[in-house]
Structures are given as structure tokens and as C-alpha cells.
Amino acid sequence: MTSLILKRLGIGLVTVLAVSLIIFFGTKILPGDAAQIRLGQSATPENVAAFRARLGLDKPYIVQYLVWLKNFMMGDLGTSLASDVPISDLIADRYKNTVFVSALTAAIGVPISLALGIMAAMYPGTLYDRVLTLVSVSLVAAPEFFTATLLVLLFVFVLGIGNAIVVGSTEGKGLFELIAHFALPITTLCFVIASQLIRMSRAAVLNVMSSPYIEMAILKGVPRRRIIFRHALLNAIGPIVNVVALNLAYLVTGVIVVEVYFGYNGLATLIVQGVQTRDYVLIQGLGMIFCLTYVILMLIADIAAFASNARLRHPK
Amino acid sequence: MSKARQNEHYVAPYDTGVSFDELPDAAPSTRYKPSWTGWIGIVVVSFWVFIAIFGPWLAPIGENELPFPDDYSEFQLPRPGAWLGTDESDRDVLSRLLYGAGRTIGISFMATVLAYFIGVILGIGAAISTPRVDMIVSRINDAFLSLPTIMLGLVVVAAVGSSIPVLIITAGVIYATVVFRLARALGQEIMVMDFVEAARVRGEGRWWIITREIWPNAAMPLLTDFGLRLIYVILFISSLSFLGLGVQPPQADWGSMVRENLGALSYGASVIPVVAPALAIATLTVAINLIVDDLSAHSGGKLSKRL
Numbered sequence: 001m002t003s004l005i006l007k008r009l010g011i012g013l014v015t016v017l018a019v020s021l022i023i024f025f026g027t028k029i030l031p032g033d034a035a036q037i038r039l040g041q042s043a044t045p046e047n048v049a050a051f052r053a054r055l056g057l058d059k060p061y062i063v064q065y066l067v068w069l070k071n072f073m074m075g076d077l078g079t080s081l082a083s084d085v086p087i088s089d090l091i092a093d094r095y096k097n098t099v100f101v102s103a104l105t106a107a108i109g110v111p112i113s114l115a116l117g118i119m120a121a122m123y124p125g126t127l128y129d130r131v132l133t134l135v136s137v138s139l140v141a142a143p144e145f146f147t148a149t150l151l152v153l154l155f156v157f158v159l160g161i162g163n164a165i166v167v168g169s170t171e172g173k174g175l176f177e178l179i180a181h182f183a184l185p186i187t188t189l190c191f192v193i194a195s196q197l198i199r200m201s202r203a204a205v206l207n208v209m210s211s212p213y214i215e216m217a218i219l220k221g222v223p224r225r226r227i228i229f230r231h232a233l234l235n236a237i238g239p240i241v242n243v244v245a246l247n248l249a250y251l252v253t254g255v256i257v258v259e260v261y262f263g264y265n266g267l268a269t270l271i272v273q274g275v276q277t278r279d280y281v282l283i284q285g286l287g288m289i290f291c292l293t294y295v296i297l298m299l300i301a302d303i304a305a306f307a308s309n310a311r312l313r314h315p316k
Numbered sequence: 317m318s319k320a321r322q323n324e325h326y327v328a329p330y331d332t333g334v335s336f337d338e339l340p341d342a343a344p345s346t347r348y349k350p351s352w353t354g355w356i357g358i359v360v361v362s363f364w365v366f367i368a369i370f371g372p373w374l375a376p377i378g379e380n381e382l383p384f385p386d387d388y389s390e391f392q393l394p395r396p397g398a399w400l401g402t403d404e405s406d407r408d409v410l411s412r413l414l415y416g417a418g419r420t421i422g423i424s425f426m427a428t429v430l431a432y433f434i435g436v437i438l439g440i441g442a443a444i445s446t447p448r449v450d451m452i453v454s455r456i457n458d459a460f461l462s463l464p465t466i467m468l469g470l471v472v473v474a475a476v477g478s479s480i481p482v483l484i485i486t487a488g489v490i491y492a493t494v495v496f497r498l499a500r501a502l503g504q505e506i507m508v509m510d511f512v513e514a515a516r517v518r519g520e521g522r523w524w525i526i527t528r529e530i531w532p533n534a535a536m537p538l539l540t541d542f543g544l545r546l547i548y549v550i551l552f553i554s555s556l557s558f559l560g561l562g563v564q565p566p567q568a569d570w571g572s573m574v575r576e577n578l579g580a581l582s583y584g585a586s587v588i589p590v591v592a593p594a595l596a597i598a599t600l601t602v603a604i605n606l607i608v609d610d611l612s613a614h615s616g617g618k619l620s621k622r623l
Binding site: 018019026137142143146156157163252257271283287290 | 458459460465466467471472473474475547555558560561574575578582594598601602604605609
């Protein structure tokens with residue numbers, strides 16, 4: 001068990017290194033010289049050369065990569081090429097919105113979807129189960145901005161609540177005011193993860209429900225409720241944690257689209273700006289942050305899957 | 317969750333979402349009788365394929381022409397001359413929707429075909445090559461699979477800029493990683509099955525074995541996976557376009573149409589410019605998903621479940 005987790009952590013570390021290589025060398029093929037972009041067309045060749053030396057751009061790629069990786073791990077993300085501001089300052093202004101929306105999506109969306117999914121698994125084949133399955137099959141394939149559009153139509157146009165874009169400052173707002181402020185993005189993301197979570201948690205519980213010891217419990221005459229909560233659910237916790245972590249990892253894409261849709265400042269809009277202005281330092285730093293989050297969530301998903309397997313937990 | 321899936325950690329975004337686990341098993345068959353949900357899917361997908369091919373001829377005016385050049389006509393409600401109203405630059409929404417269909421569907425379809433081309437060749441190649449080569453190729457593949465696809469797309473677009481060939485190649489290569497895994501697993505799985513060995517012992521030729529023994533077993537998993545992959549590629553391309561990094565203006569594309577017209581939700585007279593393209597993408601992907609679900613429920617469920 002421990003060795004399996006250690007092995008998985010090792011693979012995770014290798015993955016992170018591979019990711020950093022892809023991001024670093026992916027952005028290195030950008031046309032144009034960083035020093036030239038920063039100094040503008042009128043800079044003299046001497047100035048550009050001096051600036052290149054200061055940025056370390058005259059060194060071999062491999063040295064540049066190692067320096068960049070070291071700086072990233074020390075928390076130094078470099079300086080934006082487009083605005084000449086340290087990346088960490090740019091992030092400091094914006095990360096709160098992204099983290100707040102993602103955290104609240106997880107806090108609200110996950111318990112509701114799990115409850116719905118487990119309910120569907122408790123009563124498979126009923127009308128409730130079938131309607132829920134049909135709705136989640138439909139929503140799972142729809143793009144994030146379609147869900148967002150439906151919600152805007154419902155809340156803003158039919159019910160007349162709120163705005164189609166998120167406006168105003170978040171300064172000095174309490175928790176509930178913040179929730180109201182970000183209500184539409186959070187609801188959209190909840191729907192996005194719910195459609196996956198409902199299907200997957202339902203499948204996870206149904207899978208446990210088809211195992212022999214559950215059949216035994218049914219034959220013994222244990223009441224259905226007790227079978228679900230005492231026998232099935234405990235063994236389904238591992239797969240369910242796995243499913244939750246996977247879906248939170250999918251949120252990375254959802255967050256990017258939702259921030260652009262509702263037009264508020266966050267990390268995702270920052271990286272999209274970075275791509276538009278070809279600010280490769282910004283793309284490298286933020287790209288690593290997003291990918292690290294993703295890889296860590298995938299790692300949690302995996303370890304949960306291991307940990308839930310009693311045979312791995314207690315080897316003979 | 318099947319045991320195989322638990323141990324394979326490298327699952328691409330959204331992939332485990334459409335799970336075959338809950339679907340009943342059925343014997344492999346190349347005959348397909350759609351259920352009513354399957355029929356709905358087929359009708360809707362056929363409709364959009366028709367529009368994608370003939371859209372430019374059906375469109376009342378060109379994608380960048382103005383239906384009412386004389387007046388200021390941003391976000392107008394539908395009226396004769398512009399049956400779905402006008403967009404933020406006074407253009408005809410219906411015409412842009414018809415032009416955009418071919419682009420959105422065409423790019424996604426070509427990218428998926430490319431993904432299959434690369435993935436199947438490398439996957440089958442890895443399955444029949446030496447274990448060392450197989451391991452190296454698979455590990456590199458895993459590294460790409462462990463990244464969110466949208467981030468890979470952003471890095472590529474930042475590096476080489478966005479154009480239709482770049483979009484097709486990027487999406488094709490990114491999704492080839494998933495196809496690679498399927499093809500490799502299929503190759504390894506079917507090659508060693510008893511009936512293939514029996515055919516070989518019987519003295520059947522290679523062509524017979526491929527067409528009569530392997531294909532009927534591989535067709536349905538591959539076809540359903542092609543459908544799933546197509547959905548993810550459509551969502552990927554549309555999301556990139558929506559972020560302004562995919563198909564570039566003034567060319568029309570469903571994802572970029574949603575972005576261009578977002579202002580309609582705040583101050584437009586008509587919300588159709590946003591709703592129409594978003595609805596178009598959603599109906600297309602949901603319809604493909606209905607067909608895929610129906611296909612995997614009625615044929616070859618067992619093999620797809622193991623993968």
C-alpha cells in the first residue's frame with residue numbers, strides 16, 4: 001500500500017517535470033525575441049544584447065530551463081513582458097476570484113450531485129433515476145457557455161434577477177454578498193460538474209451494489225436503507241472520492257470559459273490575455289499553476305482509488 | 317468503477333464521464349437498430365451535417381455582408397431580411413450560423429480523423445513492437461494525457477498563432493493521445509483472443525483474420541469512441557474559439573459567434589445572436605452523445621467496458 005502510493009507519487013513527480021518541459025519548450029518556439037518585444041523596435045542591438053544577458057536569454061536553453069524551474073519552485077514567476085509587472089503581483093490581484101468561485105462550486109455542487117447520484121443508485125430503474133440519467137447524459141455533452149446562456153436567460157431575462165456579467169468590486173464584501181456576486185458563475189460550474197458527478201457516483205455505487213456481499217445482505221433480509229448506508233456506501237467512498245477529484249480537475253477548463261463568459265477578472269482571463277499578447281513568461285507561470293493543480297487532483301483521485309481497495313490496504 | 321479503470325490513472329479530461337460501466341452487455345454485432353433516443357440523435361446529426369455541407373448555398377447573404385447597410389442595426393430582433401436578427405456588427409445571424417456550421421463541424425471532423433490516423437497507427441505499432449519501445453511511447457503519451465487539453469491548446473496557439481490548419485493539427489495531436497491508448501489496448505486484447513488464434517491455426521490468411529475476426533469485434537468500440545472523441549473535439553475547438561483563440565474573425569464559427577455577441581446579454585434588444593450558436597453546438601454534441609450511448613448499449617458493450 002505505502003509502496004504503491006510512493007510509486008504513484010514518483011510518477012506524479014515525473015509527470016510534473018514532463019509538464020514543465022512541455023510548457024517551457026512549447027513557449028520557447030514563440031517567434032520573436034523576448035528582449036526585442038520588451039524593448040520595442042527602436043532599441044539598439046547593444047541594448048537588446050545587454051537586456052538578453054540580464055534576462056539570461058543568452059545562455060543555452062537547458063540552463064534557462066533549470067533556472068526557470070528553480071525560480072518557479074522558489075515562488076518567483078518572473079516579470080510580465082507585456083506590462084513589466086512581476087507575475088506574482090498580477091496574480092495577487094486576481095487569484096481570489098478564481099479560488100473563491102472554484103471552492104464554492106466544490107462546496108455546493110459536490111454534495112448535491114453526490115446525493116442525487118446515490119439516490120439514483122438506490123432506486124435504479126425508477127422514473128426519478130431515468131429522468132436524472134437523461135438530463136445528465138444531455139448536459140454532460142453540452143459546452144459550458146451553453147449552460148451559462150440558459151442560466152442567464154432564466155435568471156436575468158425570465159426572473160429578472162442579477163446581471164449577465166459580473167460587475168463591481170469584491171472589496172469588503174461578506175461571504176453571502178460574495179456568493180450573490182458570483183451566483184451565476186458558481187451555478188454554471190455546479191451544473192457542469194453535476195452532470196458528470198451524478199453519472200459517475202451512480203455508477204460507483206451500483207458497482208458496489210452488484211458485489212456478492214451485498215447479495216448476501218439482501219438474502220439475509222437486511223433492510224434496503226441499511227444495506228446502502230452500512231454496507232455499500234462505506235465501500236463506495238474510495239471510488240466516490242476518486243470521482244470527485246477527477247471532476248474538480250475538469251473544473252480547470254470550466255473556470256477558464258466561465259471567467260471569460262461573465263467577464264470578471266481571474267487567473268483564467270489573465271492567461272487568455274497572456275496568449276493574446278504573446279507574453280510567454282506569463283503563460284509559463286500560469287500554465288504551470290493550472291497544470292499543477294490538475295496533476296495534484298488527478299493524484300488524489302488515484303490514491304483514493306488505491307486506498308479504497310481493502311486488499312491493497314491490508315496485504316496478506 | 318471497474319478494476320482496470322482504477323489502476324489506469326491517466327484519463328483525459330471528461331473521458332471517464334461517459335462511462336460504459338452501467339450499460340448492459342450485448343454480443344458484438346455490426347447490425348445496429350436504434351432506439352427512439354438513438355433516432356432523435358441520428359435525425360439531429362443528419363440535419364447539421366446537411367447544413368455543414370450546403371450552408372453557404374442556403375445562406376441568404378454572405379457571412380460578412382450587412383442585411384441593412386443603411387441603418388444602424390446592432391442586435392436587432394428578427395424581421396424580414398434577417399430571420400434570426402443581426403449581430404454586434406450588424407451582420408445577419410442566420411447567414412453566419414449557416415457559414416459557421418461547416419467550419420465548426422468540418423474542423424472538428426478533420427481533427428478527429430487526424431487523431432484516429434495518428435493514434436491508431438502508433439497504438440497498433442506500440443502493441444506489436446518490443447516492450448521497451450512500447451513503454452517509452454506509452455510514457456510520453458501519459459505525460460501529454462495528464463495535462464488539461466485546453467492548456468495544451470493555449471500554449472500551441474500562443475506559440476504559432478491561430479489558423480484553421482493549426483487548429484486541426486493541434487486538436488488532432490492532442491486527441492491522438494487518447495486514441496493511442498484505445499488502439500493499443502484493442503490491439504493487445506484482440507490479437508491474443510482464442511478465436512483469433514483458432515483462425516490462425518485453421519490456416520486463415522491475414523486479411524481474413526483482420527476483416528472477419530478482428531474487425532467485427534473492434535468496429536463498435538472504435539465507432540462509439542469516434543463519436544465520443546468527436547464530441548470532445550467539437551467542445552475543445554468551440555471553447556478555443558469562444559476564448560478568441562480559435563477561428564479568427566471575421567470568419568464565422570459557432571464558438572466565436574457566442575463570444576462576439578456576449579454584449580447582447582447585457583444591452584442588446586435580442587439575445588438570439590448568443591443563444592443560436594450556443595444552442596447549435598449543444599444540440600449537435602448532445603445528439604452525437606445520444607447515438608453513442610445507444611450504440612454502446614446495444615452492441616459490443618463488453619469490450620468497450622474493459623477498455
